[in-house]
Amino acid sequence: MKLILHPIEIPLRHPWTLAHGTRTVQRNVVVELHDEQAGLSGFGEAAGIPYFGVTTATLIAALEGVRGVAEGVPLLDPESWWAGLAPHLAEQPFALAALDAAAHDLWAKRAGSTTRRMLGFGEDEAAYPPSDFTIGLAEPDAMAARLAERPGFPVYKVKLGSGDLAADLARVERLREETDAPLRVDANTGWTLEQAIEAGPRLVDLGVEFLEQPLRVDAPEAERRRLFEESPLPVIADEACFGEADVARCAGFFHGVNLKPAKCGGLTPALRMAAEARDLGLRVGVGCMTETTVGISATAQLLPAVDFADLDGALLLADDVVASAAAGVTLDSGRLRFPPSAGNGVQPAAASLLRLRTASV
Numbered sequence: 001m002k003l004i005l006h007p008i009e010i011p012l013r014h015p016w017t018l019a020h021g022t023r024t025v026q027r028n029v030v031v032e033l034h035d036e037q038a039g040l041s042g043f044g045e046a047a048g049i050p051y052f053g054v055t056t057a058t059l060i061a062a063l064e065g066v067r068g069v070a071e072g073v074p075l076l077d078p079e080s081w082w083a084g085l086a087p088h089l090a091e092q093p094f095a096l097a098a099l100d101a102a103a104h105d106l107w108a109k110r111a112g113s114t115t116r117r118m119l120g121f122g123e124d125e126a127a128y129p130p131s132d133f134t135i136g137l138a139e140p141d142a143m144a145a146r147l148a149e150r151p152g153f154p155v156y157k158v159k160l161g162s163g164d165l166a167a168d169l170a171r172v173e174r175l176r177e178e179t180d181a182p183l184r185v186d187a188n189t190g191w192t193l194e195q196a197i198e199a200g201p202r203l204v205d206l207g208v209e210f211l212e213q214p215l216r217v218d219a220p221e222a223e224r225r226r227l228f229e230e231s232p233l234p235v236i237a238d239e240a241c242f243g244e245a246d247v248a249r250c251a252g253f254f255h256g257v258n259l260k261p262a263k264c265g266g267l268t269p270a271l272r273m274a275a276e277a278r279d280l281g282l283r284v285g286v287g288c289m290t291e292t293t294v295g296i297s298a299t300a301q302l303l304p305a306v307d308f309a310d311l312d313g314a315l316l317l318a319d320d321v322v323a324s325a326a327a328g329v330t331l332d333s334g335r336l337r338f339p340p341s342a343g344n345g346v347q348p349a350a351a352s353l354l355r356l357r358t359a360s361v
């Protein structure tokens with residue numbers, strides 16, 4: 001098996017602002033595991049997220065560091081292959097997740113089946129939860145314009161956490177003028193306990209269905225407990241639920257967890273986390289980074305195992321590595337559409353990978 005790395009750079013459709021900062025271009029690494037004997041390649045993707053300290057350079061260094069293991073360990077099934085790699089990438093979950101996605105893709109392609117079927121899930125897309133569309137933090141009219149560009153989603157996720165609660169609530173009020181669809185609020189750790197408690201009833205009135213990660217991960221335990229007990233809205237963990245060890249820590253402080261393969265190290269641990277979260281009575285969601293159809297197609301394989309989803313990353317990019325929508329899992333008005341092809345269902349175009357190749361490594 002041969003590991004091939006494709007560092008890419010794609011402009012964002014719009015500058016992307018979270019409580020952490022703003023960016024205008026996305027630099028990711030598409031990972032290809034090529035099986036020379038079978039003549040098949042599996043694909044995964046790692047997003048560069050500078051506020052996590054993850055850049056093209058750190059991703060490539062991490063992936064090159066495990067090239068010998070990745071190419072040398074036979075891929076019999078993704079879980080045991082992951083177990084061989086994970087100890088070498090304990091501090092690099094983004095890189096590990098990209099390899100794990102590629103391994104799932106190749107494993108299912110070799111079997112001539114889809115990854116979700118190989119994982120034991122049904123293939124009835126209509127039974128899967130829909131994905132929301134995310135509105136980045138901006139001035140209220142700009143946020144309303146973003147929503148108006150993507151009508152027809154069954155639910156929208158709203159990024160707040162500016163630090164000014166009145167301004168944040170005004171943003172939700174403005175969006176409510178644009179749509180009757182339910183909203184989800186993600187404060188990205190930008191609120192205090194007092195702000196989160198004060199916002200609760202108003203957000204309920206505005207048709208918000210849950211509140212994601214309002215408090216800092218290191219907020220005092222008593223504050224996190226109080227919000228869990230007093231919030232009229234379910235409180236969902238994102239920044240507080242990174243890896244497998246975090247699921248049990250979220251019980252009693254959150255009503256649900258937002259899993260992301262990039263945070264925990266792949267589909268393999270995400271599936272275990274989803275099962276553990278359910279056992280603990282937590283709702284389970286799946287999210288993505290700002291990634292192309294390669295990354296979205298891999299993470300979409302988890303849809304049958306979750307209650308809610310935020311898989312709109314590819315829509316935030318002005319370009320993609322697939323030549324057409326039929327060459328990957330696409331998001332259409334909230335529904336993920338799976339092509340009939342094997343594996344994760346995605347086939348990046350070699351020409352697109354070359355065209356989007358980044359020089360900034």
Ligand SMILES: [Mg+2]
Pocket residue numbers: 186188212213238239258
């Ligand atoms: Mg979030």
